Amino acid sequence: MMASQDLLMDNWRLLPDDRRRFIFEQLTRYFLSPLLAVDALVPVSVSYFGQVLQTFDALIGGEWLRFVPGQRHVKLGIETPLPTELAGLAESLGLSSQEMRDQLSAPAVVDLPPMLVARSSVASDEEVIGQINLTTQVFRGNHFAYVPYKPTVLSLIEPRTTSLDPAAQEPWPAVLTAGQVVLRLASSHHYQVALKHRWTKAALVKQLGGFGFALPTARDYEWLLGGGFLQLFAWGNAVPETLPAYLPNRFGLTFPTQRSSAELTQGDEVAAAPYQKGDSLLKLSPFYRAAVAQPFEQQRYRKLVRIELN
Incomplete structure (x- = not known):
């Protein structure tokens, strides 16, 4: 048996390797459609600015899914007015504090469930x-x-x-x-x-749901990209001299810096935006909110499974 507390970040880190593996195997067995066999299961060690997360990947239906432990009472979004540190950063980005604030999500405290998350996104069609x-x-x-x-x-x-x-x-x-x-x-x-497929977002969501998958919410996306850290970018609160090919990520998920497509979320909000060389770096923030969504067929999606234990 698995305890819900063991699926939360602080407890998960303290578990012995064999216990973590047992839990992960149980998750893949009970939270996905029996039509989808687990074709491979491998342990993964993710290093992020000195922090190490021991987790697992599973090859399911041709995609690698990673286990991301849950966490309660996670602070997300950006305060109003902007903290002093971010107000100075706004100027470096060529924005006024208000312009920067208008493009970022509001502050919130949320509980994030454990998830199985696709390591990379897929074209919406x-x-x-x-x-x-x-x-x-x-x-x-x-x-x-x-x-x-x-x-x-x-x-x-x-x-x-x-x-x-x-x-x-x-x-x-x-x-x-x-x-x-x-x-x-x-x-x-x-x-x-x-x-x-020539389908709509509703058809995509229905197809995913038939196998136990869903799209992330906007808050899920903030958590997965930023790892729950209250900083403007995945790398911190600074303008880098050069951009890496992929954003550093607490969970080792793949988020390219140069991207022509946004990632879909459950609602109408756009929690990720296309970023091309010359665009405002603000588009690479986990908390960025695009004013206008791209057409569905131009976006990508990253499927996930929320682990809910009664």
């Missing part, structure tokens, strides 16, 4: 269903979704040369497509298998 091994042609993931598209997938990964010399083998393209099928190279031996 795609559904990842599994992975295909290039050597064995064995598929791992949602077999019910895969069967109708199996001939298409196998035709895309036919041997690219008849030579027996491995050195003569043509490299696999990063992306292969045919009809609704999209294959993305996930490793030297695997393609991730996805299906294109």
